[in-house]
């Protein structure tokens with residue numbers, strides 16, 4: 129029953145896609161490497177934010193070989209501002225594998241690449257390799273649960289498997305277009321935030337949720353957990369026009385450069401235990417009075433400002449201190465503002481404090 133409904137909905141969806149698809153740069157080239165790049169860039173990131181960055185990255189690293197030959201710092205610098213930097217590192221590792229062993233030809237081979245989960249493996253397999261492998265994410269689950277008025281919880285792993293199996297049974301020969309059409313419908317018609325525009329949907333005549341006026345009831349999902357809040361003191365230390373930076377260790381934003389920082393002494397107890405520690409953090413703890421004591425530790429505080437950055441599961445609430453340092457502490461690298469902007473990948477979380485840097 130479900131299979132028949134979906135099979136019948138396939139051709140209208142493809143026809144709608146051909147007419148209405150957005151003109152996006154990654155839809156022009158369908159090589160394995162370019163699809164891998166676009167899919168990794170688009171994970172957790174809006175299409176608008178990715179568009180220019182995709183084109184620029186591809187100009188800088190046009191092939192897997194050119195990316196494989198780059199240094200990690202170069203790759204991270206070219207990813208700067210996109211966030212979720214583990215994607216850049218995974219892409220770099222995947223490029224090395226492609227350069228060495230060639231492109232995989234099966235879903236299993238694609239899935240084995242670093243940073244590639246079930247969804248991305250399905251997208252690459254269907255778009256770049258022409259395989260009948262579905263890519264099921266939250267967007268696809270939303271449109272399918274609405275099409276079938278299906279009350280399964282989309283946060284259950286079994287739900288994803290159920291719809292993946294169903295899609296596999298009806299996959300048309302235009303594998304890439306089918307995958308992209310499902311994504312596109314979820315992105316511009318049956319949207320995640322706000323009501324769907326059913327009047328523009330190729331499925332409006334068959335969609336069970338729409339026919340019953342129950343679009344808002346689907347998808348069903350578990351309640352989201354609240355983000356953990358972490359309080360941070362961030363120190364922009366300046367000494368004779370050079371600024372202190374250090375490389376982050378393992379954990380969140382690993383391998384990127386940052387201003388020295390430490391969990392704020394004002395943090396609610398127990399809330400910042402999981403902050404990825406960088407070497408030297410212990411020595412940075414300013415004083416029991418929180419940031420107000422930093423003057424005595426590092427030098428004169430010239431300015432302070434607050435900033436916030438939201439990650440998927442964590443929110444950083446930061447207090448920044450611009451400080452004229454008494455000396456150049458050797459535990460940090462000391463670089464000019466120009467060098468910092470040109471060669472050091474600083475995560476967006478610290479962007480608010482870059483405005484303090486004088487060229």
Ligand code: SF4
Nearest residue numbers: 318324326329335338
């Ligand atoms: S008819 Fe409406 S609810 Fe159903 S799939 Fe289309 S946009 Fe979504």
